[in-house]
Amino acid sequence: MANRRTILQWGAASGAGLFAPLAYRQGMALAAARSGLFFGYVPFTQPLFIPQLLTPLTNAAANRLSPAPGRYPRGAGQTSGRPTAPTHNGDDVSHGIAPEFGRGPAEWNRFNSAYSPDNTHEQEFELVTEETTHRFVPGGPDVPVFTYRDGTKAPGSGTLPGPTIVAEYRAPVVVRCRNLLTRDRTGVNSTQHDIETSMHLHGSHGTAHGDGFPDFYVLAGEARDYFFPNIAPKATDPATLIAPVRGGSFDTSWIPTTLWYHDHAMDITGSNVIRGLAGFYLVLDDRQRELADKGVIPPIGGSDAFGNPLDLGLAIQDQVFNADGTLFYDFLDHNGRLGNVFTVNGVVQPKHKVQRRKYRLRILNASNARAYEIRLSTRQKMSIIGTDSWLLPRAIEVESFQLAQGQRHDVIVDFRDAPDEVYLENILLQTDGRGAKIVDPSQERDLLLKFEVSGSNSSEPRCVEGTVIRGFAGVDPDGQYAWHRKEEIVGTRAFKFGRSMGAWTINDQFFNPRRADAAPVLGRGAERWIFENSSGGWWHPVHTHLEGFQIKSVNGKPPRRERQFNSDLVALEGNTSAEVFIKFRTFTGPYAFHCHAIEHEDMRMMAVIDPTPGPGGSTDALVTHTPLDGASRIPSEISGVVPDCIELEAEQRLYFDAVGDTKTAANRGVGIPDCKFDFAAGSNGQVPP
Numbered sequence: 019m020a021n022r023r024t025i026l027q028w029g030a031a032s033g034a035g036l037f038a039p040l041a042y043r044q045g046m047a048l049a050a051a052r053s054g055l056f057f058g059y060v061p062f063t064q065p066l067f068i069p070q071l072l073t074p075l076t077n078a079a080a081n082r083l084s085p086a087p088g089r090y091p092r093g094a095g096q097t098s099g100r101p102t103a104p105t106h107n108g109d110d111v112s113h114g115i116a117p118e119f120g121r122g123p124a125e126w127n128r129f130n131s132a133y134s135p136d137n138t139h140e141q142e143f144e145l146v147t148e149e150t151t152h153r154f155v156p157g158g159p160d161v162p163v164f165t166y167r168d169g170t171k172a173p174g175s176g177t178l179p180g181p182t183i184v185a186e187y188r189a190p191v192v193v194r195c196r197n198l199l200t201r202d203r204t205g206v207n208s209t210q211h212d213i214e215t216s217m218h219l220h221g222s223h224g225t226a227h228g229d230g231f232p233d234f235y236v237l238a239g240e241a242r243d244y245f246f247p248n249i250a251p252k253a254t255d256p257a258t259l260i261a262p263v264r265g266g267s268f269d270t271s272w273i274p275t276t277l278w279y280h281d282h283a284m285d286i287t288g289s290n291v292i293r294g295l296a297g298f299y300l301v302l303d304d305r306q307r308e309l310a311d312k313g314v315i316p317p318i319g320g321s322d323a324f325g326n327p328l329d330l331g332l333a334i335q336d337q338v339f340n341a342d343g344t345l346f347y348d349f350l351d352h353n354g355r356l357g358n359v360f361t362v363n364g365v366v367q368p369k370h371k372v373q374r375r376k377y378r379l380r381i382l383n384a385s386n387a388r389a390y391e392i393r394l395s396t397r398q399k400m401s402i403i404g405t406d407s408w409l410l411p412r413a414i415e416v417e418s419f420q421l422a423q424g425q426r427h428d429v430i431v432d433f434r435d436a437p438d439e440v441y442l443e444n445i446l447l448q449t450d451g452r453g454a455k456i457v458d459p460s461q462e463r464d465l466l467l468k469f470e471v472s473g474s475n476s477s478e479p480r481c482v483e484g485t486v487i488r489g490f491a492g493v494d495p496d497g498q499y500a501w502h503r504k505e506e507i508v509g510t511r512a513f514k515f516g517r518s519m520g521a522w523t524i525n526d527q528f529f530n531p532r533r534a535d536a537a538p539v540l541g542r543g544a545e546r547w548i549f550e551n552s553s554g555g556w557w558h559p560v561h562t563h564l565e566g567f568q569i570k571s572v573n574g575k576p577p578r579r580e581r582q583f584n585s586d587l588v589a590l591e592g593n594t595s596a597e598v599f600i601k602f603r604t605f606t607g608p609y610a611f612h613c614h615a616i617e618h619e620d621m622r623m624m625a626v627i628d629p630t631p632g633p634g635g636s637t638d639a640l641v642t643h644t645p646l647d648g649a650s651r652i653p654s655e656i657s658g659v660v661p662d663c664i665e666l667e668a669e670q671r672l673y674f675d676a677v678g679d680t681k682t683a684a685n686r687g688v689g690i691p692d693c694k695f696d697f698a699a700g701s702n703g704q705v706p707p
């Protein structure tokens with residue numbers, strides 16, 4: 019497979035460090051001006067693309083996933099019974115689903131609410147990763163991209179971004195992700211290489227198995243079932259300060275709303291994401307329906323007079339192209355891939371018709387290396403109702419907000435009184451991967467999207483500063499928000515984000531997926547984490563999986579108002595340190611935390627959180643394993659990695675060398691060998707469920 023590992027290996031072997039295979043050879047980056055012409059495209063003349071909703075499989079048995087979710091792969095031609103052997107033809111489900119799920123109906127329903135379709139099983143979906151072509155501009159070239167395709171739709175129909183998944187709070191979901199990015203599928207994968215994937219649901223409070231841990235792969239030609247419980251974390255018992263895994267209530271401050279799924283495969287996330295492997299994942303709950311009923315937010319699922327959704331996901335990505343219009347990606351650029359062409363939902367500088375009424379915009383920074391400061395050209399205020407995955411207690415009105423890589427803002431924009439043309443614009447100037455600067459906004463701005471506003475003013479209620487958002491009817495609205503309190507702190511950990519050997523470190527170490535860099539006790543109180551950026555002016559947006567945190571200070575001062583509540587990512591600007599409070603509840607590890615400048619992440623600025631049952635915390639975890647020591651295997655029922663691969667991992671042969679020497683790494687065989695499946699009955703040491 020041609021990926022960063024292989025290329026590093028070849029680069030080291032050639033002595034120059036510059037060799038790249040033809041498919042990835044650096045082309046002449048297209049010189050598109052900040053708002054200039056791209057293949058003759060006149061900006062703001064093509065419509066915005068709006069991804070379709072991912073089709074849920076119905077409850078009828080015949081329409082459920084086949085084979086049904088389970089722990090074992092199915093053999094060639096095998097349609098029933100315990101699977102025995104994989105077929106390698108894309109029909110295998112070679113990795114089982116979360117063991118939390120696999121224990122049978124009693125466990126399946128543990129997180130269910132009345133919304134679960136029939137309260138007997140999860141909602142099921144299927145996504146297929148495959149290559150297709152995409153036009154960034156009308157009349158432009160057909161550009162090979164990787165897409166998540168709705169499994170119920172025809173091959174080649176994948177879109178960029180992928181289909182939007184809509185789930186319900188406390189109604190579990192299984193997404194089968196089938197990876198057809200195999201080297202030999204002509205017309206499906208032009209790279210001629212097997213591309214492994216690992217789907218991460220960014221903002222999810224879910225199982226380690228289903229979190230897209232960097233090497234819990236979906237290997238090319240295989241499939242994997244991801245289990246998403248769609249729950250909030252367990253609430254801390256005020257008497258014991260313990261969050262019990264079983265029993266107890268959920269912390270409603272952390273009910274998820276705006277998430278996104280994207281690839282997280284080790285070393286190649288940057289390439290996979292920028293090629294298209296990303297999409298929205300939205301979670302509905304009663305509070306949002308209540309807000310819609312009151313007119314605070316637009317009707318759930320509602321459309322405007324143009325038939326467009328009133329709840330609109332906008333994924334912003336900067337792109338860079340070769341002269342022939344294909345996507346440019348340089349695996350040897352570890353600074354950060356910065357684009358010079360701005361896209362929203364996969365199209366270059368689109369236009370979108372709106373009425374003079376309220377819209378809910380879920381604005382996502384899906385760029386690899388660029389941060390944005392988002393503003394409307396009219397400078398009218400926007401009401402932020404949510405940051406990252408979660409709703410705020412009350413709306414906060416701002417003229418602009420910062421959006422680091424991976425962050426989301428859930429924003430109500432009211433086009434009442436707006437002129438006929440309003441642009442969504444970026445006023446944060448950035449010319450390299452190092453970081454950004456706010457320049458004089460009247461001089462420099464990137465226009466991203468043009469809203470064409472029409473019609474007369476609506477008379478809906480307004481959503482203004484202080485409008486109550488995450489508060490339930492009849493309850494003190496502020497009482498619903500639970501702060502992580504100082505009295506709950508049980509310890510402090512410090513993480514220093516630095517640079518070494520041209521790659522990136524956390525506490526002077528490179529990523530090792532088998533080493534726990536933090537093993538908090540599951541369910542016990544809260545921890546104070548200090549993130550210190552000491553890498554000489556580079557920006558590092560730091561993202562934790564599994565749990566978000568509450569940012570207490572940045573360089574000793576409170577963060578922006580809208581960032582004082584729940585975040586899963588803190589933007590560490592150059593020479594910045596941040597103090598956050600974080601709790602680990604509900605699930606055991608391993609999970610990743612990392613810099614979301616994806617080239618930094620791929621070049622090892624990533625570490626492992628491994629919440630583990632222990633004294634003083636919750637002892638009723640469903641799945642446990644020996645805390646990671648850098649070498650020991652992770653049980654295959656958690657990792658889903660085939661056993662012979664685990665053997666190799668145990669020998670530490672697979673990873674970038676701990677001293678960061680690419681020559682040493684090459685000698686030691688950087689890169690995943692072709693994993694040969696050997697599922698002779700019983701050889702994987704598992705027992706039938």
Ligand SMILES: [Cu+2]
Nearest residue numbers: 558613615618
């Ligand atoms: Cu970084």
